[in-house]
Amino acid sequence: MRFASCPPNKIAAGATVAVFCFDNAKRGIGAYFYGPSVDQALAEARNEGFHGKLAQSSVIRPRNGSIARFIFIGLGLETEAAVDTVRRGAAQAARIANGLNAKNLYFKAPSLGTATETAQAIAEGVRLGLYRFTEFQSATPTPLKLETVFGVAKDNEEGKSIEAGFKTGDNIGSSVCFARDLINRPPSDATPDVLVRAARGLVGSGVSLKVFNKTQIKKMGMGAFLGVNRGSAQPPYFLHLTYKSAGKAKRKIGICGKGITFDSGGLSLKPPASMETMKYDMSGAASVFAVFRALRALKPGGVEVHGFTPLTENMPGSRAVKPGDVLKSMRGKTIEVLNTDAEGRLILADALSYASRQGLHEVFDIATLTGACVIALGNQIAAVMGNNDKLTARVKAAAAKAGEKIWELPLDKDYLPQLKSTVADLKNIGTPGQAGTIIAGLFLKEFVDAGLPWVHLDIASVGWASSQTPLSEIGSTGAMIRTLIQHILSYN
Ligand code: BES
Ligand code: ZN
Ligand code: ZN
Secondary structure (H helix, E strand, O other): OEEEEEOHHHOOOOOEEEEEEEOOOOOOOOHHHOOOHHHHHHHHHHHOOOOOOOOOEEEEOOOOOOOOEEEEEEEEOHHHOOHHHHHHHHHHHHHHHHHOOOOEEEEOOOOOOOHHHHHHHHHHHHHHHHOOOOOOOOOOOOOOOOOEEEEEOOOHHHHHHHHHHHHHHHHHHHHHHHHHHHHHOOHHHOOHHHHHHHHHOOOEOOEEEEEEOHHHHHHOOOHHHHHHHOOOOOOOEEEEEEEEOOOOOOEEEEEEEOEEEEEOOOOOOOOHHHHOOHHHHHHHHHHHHHHHHHHHHHOOOOEEEEEEEEEEEEOOOOOOOOOOOEEEOOOOOEEEOOOOOOOHHHHHHHHHHHHHOOOOOEEEEEEOOOHHHHHHHOOOEEEEEEOOHHHHHHHHHHHHHHOOEEEEOOOOHHHHHHHOOOOOOEEOOOOOOOOHHHHHHHHHHOOOOOOOOEEEEEOOOOOEEOOOEOOEOOEEOOOOHHHHHHHHHOOO
């Protein structure tokens, strides 16, 4: 599938045209491009109950003209619509068009942002909306019918803006799908070594990779990470990806991604129902890979990006770390493991210590870290925490631009005593049932250099869709990847 701009007089005969409509608007957006047939079609759609309400849709085959069908997509009230409304509407239109075996699909975006911004949102929406995970189904997957998505442009200049937005959105959207593919894989088909292979595939075009095996991880002193691996038959890996832009880097950014390829809970075993989706506990690592996949293609200047992914299963094998065991982290701090299911913070502790030594200007971590995050924020909003208000604000702005929702939780130091251990420097859990997401954030903060701006994203809430949403099927959502990429691009 490709994306291109198209002048209105070049719309192919037999075209499928998506027409966005605000609630109760007289005409659809871009109606002036499509001749009188579109107004007649909208009148027909109205008769059938289409009023442009948010997420309403109607397919009409016009009687006259050369356009084969109009797909009307409701955007709701104009005063409430935003660029993300277009993203979701594009996903909806693409799903409908593909279901109708359309080969091409034309869009005219409403002016809710610049032409480039809305084109980017359309391309992202199309990619995300059409995503399916079929690798493990025996029926030959129905191939994508949609070949070309066009953005109708009034002139050359607008055409260029649209194509620029399409390029960015296509790359970001397919990078999110790349992460979804890794996350949706069955856990025994997405073991640490499989993820290493996936990361190797990213090397080139400005991206390099260092792979640390178990011996090297030991040598670096990552005892917290290694502790989590002890109950697993699969060897651990620590990956360090680097993207260098052509010019001098003004900003060095690090991203640590939690890479638990399956979280059984370890000896503090999870109940079966909680384990069902625990293949998505490597969403953070997959997000890091996705960011690098996008960087390869988008090649933003002025930045250097480092990705760090500790990869291991969390299993209850006979050598597994036991509740009460003490692990020595890379930073030297000792950790009493009182619950082996609080393993994400253990592997990230060492990843953040490693990252702190890389001369970065800022560091992120992204992790399906706490069940408490799901309780606090549901499945639509990710939790954000950090040690630097300026960086956190910048990430909030990137999230808003990417159409992803995040909410800040306070890393209140008065909760820190909960992490005091009687035998080690820290313990890995606080008081059960109390601010679990914040406690995990406070724990991680102990492993970030004090002067290094750091932002923690807990995506346990948003990483998995248990039912279809506007931009996702059931399964991995690839949440917050768009935000991370948008944030990196903001330094351009
Ligand atoms: N991977 C889980 C967190 C999680 C739970 C993600 C549900 C997505 C959905 C994490 O490793 C974990 O098990 N955390 C424990 C921590 C607790 C023992 C302090 C949790 O949240 O229950
Ligand atoms: Zn766990
Ligand atoms: Zn986990």
